[in-house]
Amino acid sequence: MNKILLCSASLMALLLSPALLAQTSLSSALEQCRTEQNALKRLVCYDEIKTPNAPVAATPAASGRSAEAKATRPAGNNDFGLEHKKTDDTADKVSAIVSKITYSPRKEMIIEFDNGQVWRQTASGTYPIKVGERHFIKRGMLGAFYLGNDNNNRTLKVKRED
Known part of the structure; x- marks a missing residue:
């Protein structure tokens, strides 16, 4: 019975000593930083303190594995949210000569x-334009x-319009 009690007590002491040692070293390290x-x-001192339960920082090998995991995901959702950034072969600017100018009942050109092509003015204001002049239509943001x-x-x- 004494042997079992002695073994369990020594085993308990072995298991608890690193935790107690880590706790006392942590508190002493915090106290040392506090006095700076x-x-x-002082900030550098706090940053250098290693806690026993702190998460391990990701290593380059681990981040490489996560990149491989991302690459193996299904391709169906890869473009979600990026549809508006897709580039296509449509022109951003078209030039042409004005052949006719008319006005709507609301005085829109x-x-x-x-x-x-027929284009209608959507914003208020005046714009100097004459028949026979070369003008361009350029693409803006949000479909303007x-x-x-x-x-x-x-x-x-x-x-x-058409």
Whole structure:
């Protein structure tokens, strides 16, 4: 009975001693950092303290494995949220010569170009334009289109009619 009691007591002491030692070394390290007057040195001191239950930082090998795991995911959701960033072969700017200008009942310009496209003014304001001039339609953000030319700095928001 004494042998079992002695073995269990020594086993318990062996198991508890690293935890107690780590706890006392942690508290002494914290106290040492607390006494540091320089703020930067105190911060560095706290950063250098190793706690026994702290998570291990990811190693480059581990991050490589996670990249491989991401690469093996199904390809169905890879483009989710990036649809608007896809580039396609559509032009960002089209130039044409104005062939006809008419006005709607609300005094919006309706511009017909020599390539057959018809565009309607959607924003308020005036824009200097004449039949026979070369103008361009450029693509804007969120599906907007702007009418402009190289001779002035102004643009006018338009939408395609046909």
